[in-house]
Amino acid sequence: MASSAAARIFAIVLLAGLALVPALAAWLDQPFWVTLFTRILIFALAAMGLNLVLGFGAMVSFGHAMYLGIGAYAVGILSYHGVDNGVVQLGVALVVGALVALGVGAICLRTSGMAFIMITLAFAQMLFFLAVSLREYGGDDGMQLKGRSLLGPLDLNNPTLLYYLAYALLLAVLFGFWRLVHARFGMVLRGCRSNERRMASMGFATFRYKLSAYVISALVCVLAGMLMANLTRFVAPSYMAWTVSGELIVMIVLGGLGTLIGPIAGATALLLVEEALSSLKLGVPWLDNLINQHWLALIGIFIVLVVLVLKQGIYGWLVAKKP
Amino acid sequence: MTTGLFFTQLLNGLQLGVLLFLLSAGLTLVFGIMNVVNLAHGSLYMMGAYFAAAGFNAFDGSFLAAALFAVPGTLLLGLLIERIVLANLYQRDHLDQVLATFGLILFFNEVVRFVWGASSVYMNVPSWLSGTVNLFGLPYPSYRFAIIAVGLAVGVGLYALINRTRVGMLIRAGASNPDMVSALGVNIKGLNTLVFGLGAALAGLAGLMAGPIVSVQAGMGEPILILTLVVIVTGGIGSIRGAFYGALIVGIVDTIGRAFLPTLLRELFDRSVAQAVGPAIASMLIYLLMAAVLALKPQGLFPVKHG
Numbered sequence: 001m002a003s004s005a006a007a008r009i010f011a012i013v014l015l016a017g018l019a020l021v022p023a024l025a026a027w028l029d030q031p032f033w034v035t036l037f038t039r040i041l042i043f044a045l046a047a048m049g050l051n052l053v054l055g056f057g058a059m060v061s062f063g064h065a066m067y068l069g070i071g072a073y074a075v076g077i078l079s080y081h082g083v084d085n086g087v088v089q090l091g092v093a094l095v096v097g098a099l100v101a102l103g104v105g106a107i108c109l110r111t112s113g114m115a116f117i118m119i120t121l122a123f124a125q126m127l128f129f130l131a132v133s134l135r136e137y138g139g140d141d142g143m144q145l146k147g148r149s150l151l152g153p154l155d156l157n158n159p160t161l162l163y164y165l166a167y168a169l170l171l172a173v174l175f176g177f178w179r180l181v182h183a184r185f186g187m188v189l190r191g192c193r194s195n196e197r198r199m200a201s202m203g204f205a206t207f208r209y210k211l212s213a214y215v216i217s218a219l220v221c222v223l224a225g226m227l228m229a230n231l232t233r234f235v236a237p238s239y240m241a242w243t244v245s246g247e248l249i250v251m252i253v254l255g256g257l258g259t260l261i262g263p264i265a266g267a268t269a270l271l272l273v274e275e276a277l278s279s280l281k282l283g284v285p286w287l288d289n290l291i292n293q294h295w296l297a298l299i300g301i302f303i304v305l306v307v308l309v310l311k312q313g314i315y316g317w318l319v320a321k322k323p
Numbered sequence: 324m325t326t327g328l329f330f331t332q333l334l335n336g337l338q339l340g341v342l343l344f345l346l347s348a349g350l351t352l353v354f355g356i357m358n359v360v361n362l363a364h365g366s367l368y369m370m371g372a373y374f375a376a377a378g379f380n381a382f383d384g385s386f387l388a389a390a391l392f393a394v395p396g397t398l399l400l401g402l403l404i405e406r407i408v409l410a411n412l413y414q415r416d417h418l419d420q421v422l423a424t425f426g427l428i429l430f431f432n433e434v435v436r437f438v439w440g441a442s443s444v445y446m447n448v449p450s451w452l453s454g455t456v457n458l459f460g461l462p463y464p465s466y467r468f469a470i471i472a473v474g475l476a477v478g479v480g481l482y483a484l485i486n487r488t489r490v491g492m493l494i495r496a497g498a499s500n501p502d503m504v505s506a507l508g509v510n511i512k513g514l515n516t517l518v519f520g521l522g523a524a525l526a527g528l529a530g531l532m533a534g535p536i537v538s539v540q541a542g543m544g545e546p547i548l549i550l551t552l553v554v555i556v557t558g559g560i561g562s563i564r565g566a567f568y569g570a571l572i573v574g575i576v577d578t579i580g581r582a583f584l585p586t587l588l589r590e591l592f593d594r595s596v597a598q599a600v601g602p603a604i605a606s607m608l609i610y611l612l613m614a615a616v617l618a619l620k621p622q623g624l625f626p627v628k629h630g
Contacts (some may be wrong), residue, residue: 054418060417060418060421062421107614107617107618108617110617110618110621111556111617111621113417114354114360114417114560115556115560115617115621115623117360117417117421118552118553118555118556119556119613119614119617121549121552122549122552122553122556122610122613122614123610123614125549125610126607126610126611129603129606129607129610130603130606130607132606133602133603133606134603242545242549243425243429243545246421246422246425249418249421249422249425250422250425250426253418253419253422257418290437293436293437294433294436294437295433296429296430296432296433297429297430297432297433297434297437299426299429300426300427300428300429300430300431300433301426301430302426303422303423303425303426303429304408304423304426304427304430306422307412307415307419307422307423307426308408308411308412308423311419
């Protein structure tokens with residue numbers, strides 16, 4: 001799919017556009033844009049991670065927000081105890097994330113279809129309630145971080161630098177996934193998407209492939225969670241609320257399921273629409289007020305319409321239009 | 324801990340269990356026969372509670388009015404949702420259904436905030452159920468006891484409907500092979516709508532019954548939706564029997580766990596440890612239970628036997 005010219009142009013324009021955001025924000029004197037777009041990049045990263053299982057493996061995980069939470073809480077809890085070395089935090093987060101993903105994945109992947117959706121959701125809820133009950137670390141209200149992660153010479157308190165760190169990670173994961181999806185591993189995974197029984201009878205240990213994909217996708221979300229904690233200097237159970245898992249899926253479907261660029265496009269589109277609706281100024285006070293307060297209702301309708309009408313997502317639609 | 328307290332908590336667990344059963348029966352039927360996942364089921368429950376509160380407050384405290392608002396109201400709303408959104412998604416995969424109904428949840432939460440405001444709405448226990456009943460020398464609130472009775476009655480009614488009537492036979496047949504049922508001349512679309520409406524009405528009933536004992540507010544459907552999903556997965560997706568036993572197990576384990584686990588841990592471990600992990604483990608208990616069930620029986624405790 002990615003071979004068509006329109007798709008390639010779209011991908012290049014999107015990625016180049018994202019690279020120029022801090023410059024544009026500085027030029028137009030809108031420093032808020034950098035924060036907004038860092039958020040977009042972080043969600044794009046998480047959505048891309050989820051897309052590995054959702055899009056390429058057809059495993060509808062409704063619980064990936066919990067890995068965002070693990071990443072965020074790894075930063076939060078370690079910094080609470082005075083460990084603010086970013087590399088240590090990264091190591092701990094990835095190890096914890098991998099262990100949780102291995103355990104959760106091994107149980108969840110015993111089921112498929114509907115049960116898989118529900119059990120991944122249930123595990124995410126379990127972790128959510130665990131976070132809520134951690135009174136030491138803020139409980140329900142979350143906790144403010146003392147400082148951002150220390151990464152040698154990189155000062156994450158500089159918003160532009162944090163932006164480009166997120167951007168670099170996004171590109172790195174994009175490249176890694178591009179290689180992964182087109183390698184043997186990705187082919188087996190996509191084979192399982194079409195017909196797992198056939199793959200199994202051809203001799204592939206499909207469970208191991210699916211579990212590996214699950215763990216990799218979880219780790220990308222852990223990474224996104226760490227960035228999130230550093231962006232907001234705040235961790236809270238709401239990072240792993242089930243609606244976040246839902247939003248990640250919306251981003252993927254909106255952008256284009258099972259494409260590499262799709263999740264990035266979807267995250268950008270959804271978060272920009274949310275931002276636009278929540279601060280919309282049409283000049284009609286009562287209508288503005290209504291939309292700014294109840295924009296989630298419009299997002300809800302928007303999601304239903306995307307599902308009913310735009311079946312292949314933005315990117316898939318672009319690609320399909322031109323042969 | 325005294326025996327009396329234990330039994331009270333057991334009854335509370337049973338009460339949560341039957342409430343969960345009202346919700347999971349509808350959801351599991353919809354899934355079993357139409358192969359559709361409807362996350363907006365929790366929203367139907369929420370709307371049921373709001374309709375009930377509206378009826379209750381409009382007719383100065385008449386519980387009957389609340390019931391007449393809640394159950395037919397959610398029934399109609401359910402039919403509307405089915406016709407407008409879900410009927411277009413029967414042929415699509417679960418992902419699309421999950422997404423569309425997720426969108427509906429966001430929509431309904433905001434509608435409720437818009438119409439009834441952000442703060443919670445109250446409705447009281449009807450005066451004729453405000454006392455206590457005496458169960459073997461144990462005083463128990465009549466209203467909670469009424470919930471248990473209604474839930475069990477619905478369970479018996481559903482059992483009779485599914486296993487003893489012609490419609491029930493068609494529902495069972497539709498669940499195993501919709502194409503064949505349709506080929507035999509049964510209006511499967513109508514059957515789908517009927518089942519969805521039944522599920523919605525049950526969710527509305529659950530909302531009505533829960534109205535006086537929980538705070539009726541936007542988003543109240545989500546926690547209970549997730550419990551309902553746990554029930555369905557534990558019991559076996561698509562099985563009414565599984566939903567019934569699953570709901571009781573989840574209701575009782577959750578309530579008993581929250582009530583007694585922290586105290587129990589305090590006797591086993593250091594006070595500070597128990598205080599830190601007690602509530603955490605108690606709130607995770609049902610998910611651990613579900614994980615254990617699925618690790619041993621991926622199809623759930625009472626899987627549906629097809630074929």
